Amino acid sequence: MQLQHERISENVYWFQSEIYAQVTAGVVTGPQWAAIIDTLATPEETLEMRTYIEEQLNVPVHYIINTHSHADHAWGNCFFPGATLIAHALCRKLFEEKGQSALELARQQNPIFKQVKLVLPHLTFTQGQLSLRIGKKNLILLPTPGHSHDSISVLVEEDRILFAGDAFLPLPYFVDGDIDQLASSIKNIGKMGLENIVQGHGDIILRGEIEDAVKENLAYLSALRKAVRNALRRKNPIEFLNSVDIESCKKSRVALGGLAAELHKRNLAALYKKMAASPESQSEDTPDSNDRTI
């Protein structure tokens, strides 16, 4: 099995992609069936994860939770026929509005996506929390917007394990969402008294590392705001922004398999656009599927 995987706690498992930006997924098993949290980025790895669940954990997948609508978290839904799909209501809306065109574009770029079909969430919520009981575990689904407007996280209550999706990343990324919402989601996550944070990409954050990880991510967002405010005072703001490298914002460019530097640039561009227009305006860019994004 190529896919990295690990048992985090009794009946709770984690998978990490070897192919795409260290994207992650989770599984919680009960005596008769399992729920998965996200579906990985490529059919090959999704099917590997499914085989592992069915043959090693000996249970079928009855529920899929999408933390958000991005392709690398949700395009494997179709490989679990019969499973009930749960997500934020906005996730379903984004699938309806942008899903098919993004999939068609991806198919032109890469034939592996020919076998992918979009499956829209069956069960959605907009605010508050949703609980799903699986054997001895209670999963609590809660909105954690910012990376995208439809982002949710999943708490395994008994173990204090949070599958954060892209609300918590080695490099906070908000081009499809909102920096202020992301900052408050990160702060809230820091107050949950967690044992583990399973990031949407990258490695698991252990209890002793959580405080520093939260501080570092919030410091990064503050550094971005400061840099853009500075840029807005300059005669040539874009030139200044191009000089704001990721290290000056207290993050490393090697994060996310080296993708961090590119994502950092996009964060700066999105924030500049928002702050130049007005604090209320938000960018609505549609990600171009042949660009590597998360």
Ligand SMILES: [Zn+2]
């Ligand atoms: Zn994402």
